[in-house]
Amino acid sequence: MADERARYKIGPNLWHATAPPPPQTASLETHVTADVAIVGGGFTGLSTALHLAEQGADVVLIEARMIGFGGSGRNVGLVNAGMWTKPADLIATLGKEPGERLLHALGDGPSLVFDLVERHDIPCEAVRHGTLHMAVGAEGLSDITDRQAQWAAFGAPVELLDKDQAHRLTGAEGFAGGLLDRRAGTIQPLAYAHGLAHAGVKAGVRLFTETPLQEATRTGANWVLKTPAGSVTAPKVVLATNAYGTLVEGMPWQASATELTILPYFQFATKPLSANVAAAILPERQGCWDTGLVMTSFRMDKQNRLIFGSIGRLDAMATGTHRGFARRSLEALFPQLGAIDFEYWWDGRIGMTTNALPRLHTVAPDVLSVSGYNGRGIAPGTVFGRALAHHIAGGAHAMPLDETPVTPDPLRAVKSAFYHVGAQAKHLIDRRF
Structure with a gap:
């Protein structure tokens, strides 16, 4: 290997x-x-x-x-329920019957994953304590409040958290709230x-x-x-x-x-944190992502490494910019970390429609x-x-x-380039001031 x-x-x-x-x-x-x-x-x-x-x-x-x-x-290793799109928007796009069919199938998706893990005894660091969608500012809080109401209408076990509850479950500073989805969890992908x-x-x-x-x-x-x-x-x-x-x-x-826009996504993982520091960060080991325009994510692995990710590609020109942004972000979220040393880093492609x-x-x-x-x-x-x-x-x-016919997106190359360049520009200045 x-x-x-x-x-x-x-x-x-x-x-x-x-x-x-x-x-x-x-x-x-x-x-x-x-x-x-x-x-x-x-x-x-x-x-x-x-x-x-x-x-x-x-x-x-x-x-x-x-x-x-x-x-x-x-x-990232988040086993999420549903899609990024809100339930009401998904149904509006696909229609009531096909939309609800997809929502129910993907809402049960984490159960299928964790059932397979258990049935086949797959050693993949599986933790099913939910995932957290973290609200950035008042606009982010409004977004997750709307999501909670829409998922609750389908009977999904999703819970809206206020600022203090979100802080207690993450140890992170600066979020206005969070949405806890108890159907979900994390794995080593x-x-x-x-x-x-x-x-x-x-x-x-x-x-x-x-x-x-x-x-x-x-x-x-x-x-x-x-x-x-x-x-x-x-x-x-x-x-x-x-x-x-x-x-x-x-x-x-x-x-x-040809219909997929490529969204690059990178991750940096710290060295294993000390037991006392690790205990105060995501104590229940949920995985998190936020409502920011340029999304970020963070989670822990079994060895107490803190893993931070965001949009961008780790090429020769951008790696230093994204590494600096990752370090500044973790320092702001978790001041108790002290000096941050990254042990691993990698990137990948997300196919966007x-x-x-x-x-x-x-x-x-x-x-x-x-x-x-x-x-x-x-x-x-x-x-x-x-x-x-x-x-x-x-x-x-x-x-x-x-089924649908293949519908190429003529702007896919332009949008893919914009995601890469735009994320690099934003990360160059974010959290510097």
Whole structure:
């Protein structure tokens, strides 16, 4: 695994450093057949593979690089319920029946994740004490108050916290309140992906890594997926590459990626804090994110590292700016920290859609694609994986999302560049004065 991290320039990523190893895999170097071929070894692909195999299907999964290389190994690790969009806005966009169907499916998403963790004994630092959406100023407090009312109308166990309650649960200074969602929790995301991979292999899934898809041809009722040294023949295909599909040059079926704006997101992790300092920060170990225009997040891991994230890419020009912003932010939030020393840092891609909701497509006959989790990859990826498996197996009304045609966003490149440059400019000056 260390060799793979070096080959793909993973860098000092906490999740890769602390996750138990994935199952042993190799690249595909022969010609195989299957009932279903899956492209992509992240949450969606692994969940689809596991649930299909548990239903008796013969499944082959190919991953261009390594299990969890993309968003699954770069995620914040918040297992949230629902989407970023407020329930009322989601229903207004999709309509009452499909909107409520998606809300209920994703509202139950954390339960599915934690049930899988328990059932397959996945060692991924799972903590189910909820997540906290922190209010920045009066506008942020108004936003989470509205969210609480909308979720409460669906019977969701969400609790509005005042300033003092928010401070007690976080130890953080400066927030006007918070929204506690008790359905949710945190995990070590790459460890969870590795655990899904182990469970899939045990159920009979054949996993191949370092196996990029190069060409796909339709032959009768089957697809033949060609890779550098082999091929997979299957009547049905699931494309589960999300924001990382375009990294494989020449890969077919990239149409769905053309509707995703890439939102870069970085994280910095401190060295393990002393026991007395760690006890005063997030004592119940909820994960947090805020209502700021340029969002930030913070959480703890099992070893008492404090992990801070925000929008931006850690390239040669921006890393110093984002590191300085992360340090200033943590000093303001937690004055008790003293000198801050970062041990790990990494970044990733979030696939954003124009309506902030995921997309389900048939990108070619018998080729299904789900993408656009808009920063909510863990629970939705797991939910859609199970739904895809049931749908492929013939389950009626299995999908929580209706299909739509691929609709490329002509401004995606401009918006992606704006997020990167805008976040860097804001972080250059934020919390300096």
